[in-house]
Amino acid sequence: MGLKNVINNLFGSKEENDCMKVLDMLDSILDEEANPAETQKFKEHIEKCMPCYEKYNLDKSIKELLRVRCNHSKPPAGLVDSIRLQISQSGRA
Amino acid sequence: MAKNQYSDEQKNKVFNEEFMPHIDSLYNFAHRLTFDEDDAKDLVQDTYLKAYRFIESFEQGTNAKAWLFRILKNSFINDFRKKSKQPPKVDYQEVETFYNSDDVDRPITTDLRAETLKDMIGDEISNALNSLDVDFRTVIILCDLEGFKYDEMAKILDIPIGTVRSRLHRARNLLKEKLSSYAKKMGYI
Structure with a gap:
């Protein structure tokens, strides 16, 4: 937790504190690592808080885009055969 | 050291059924680490040869994909980075x-x-x-x-x-x- 968090916890409004707590969970929510209680709390919050919903939506979209767009390098033809050949040779040695 | 004793037939079964299906993911990972097709190919090949050599330390039914990714990542750090002339760009x-x-x-x-x-x-x-x-x-x-x-x-x-x-x-x-x-x-x- 940074100094900003400490100051906000002491002097910040309740709404700001709620947002900060919820945004701390964002990665866990996206990666399905949060527990059911956290997930519930998160869902309830973003239903009524537009800025937090937008942050969630952006991160979720980036995660999806990465999965769809960055998995395209396919192994060259012959790699599987070459691996099998080397293994059968090492087995005989 | 070896946890499991596999017959040659069992070794080949584990290799074909549990290791080979992950080759696309491993190649994509290797390519994004090295940015070079030949280096990626070498890294994947090396990973599979190591996996076969140390197959007895793999517990059947556990996460083969994670095990293979770990071998590839270690090969990249220990062998590949050392071999390449360029030092890592950033410490x-x-x-x-x-x-x-x-x-x-x-x-x-x-x-x-x-x-x-x-x-x-x-x-x-x-x-x-x-x-x-x-x-x-x-x-x-x-x-x-x-x-x-x-x-x-x-x-x-x-x-x-x-x-x-x-x-x-x-x-x-x-x-x-x-x-x-x-x-x-x-x-x-």
Whole structure:
């Protein structure tokens, strides 16, 4: 937790504190690592808080885009055969 | 040392049924680590040969994909980086110290919107990922491309789960900054 968090916890409004707590969970929510209680709390919050919903939506979209767009390098033809050949040779040695 | 004794027939069965199905993911990982097709091919080949040689330390029914990714990552660090003439561009310790400052944990303010991403139909996201330092790139690949859980990532990378979380958080902020600067350059925001 940074100094900003400490100051906000002491002097910040309740709404700001709620947002900060919820945004701390964002990665866990996206990666399905949060527990059911956290997930519930998160869902309830973003239903009524537009800025937090937008942050969630952006991160979720980036995660999806990465999965769809960055998995395209396919192994060259012959790699599987070459691996099998080397293994059968090492087995005989 | 060896935990399991496999017959040759069992070895081949494990190899074909549990190891080979992950070759596309391993190659994609290797390619994004090395940025070179031949190096990626060598790295994947080396990973499979090691996996076969040490097959007796693999427990059947456990996560073969995570085990293979761990071998590949270790080969990359121990063999590949040493062999390549260029030293790593950035000293990771320095990067970690720099990014451990409070500035990076602060939620970044960005003009980037989910809708803007839909306009990025080219290689922007892939280029943004490739521009990240290797340790940040790695956590994004493991989590977002391959869907590994945090505890699996901790084992693959030999780091505590807390470090997985903080590194992933920083990697995502850096990626967003990169995407945001692309969007500005292209006039979307």
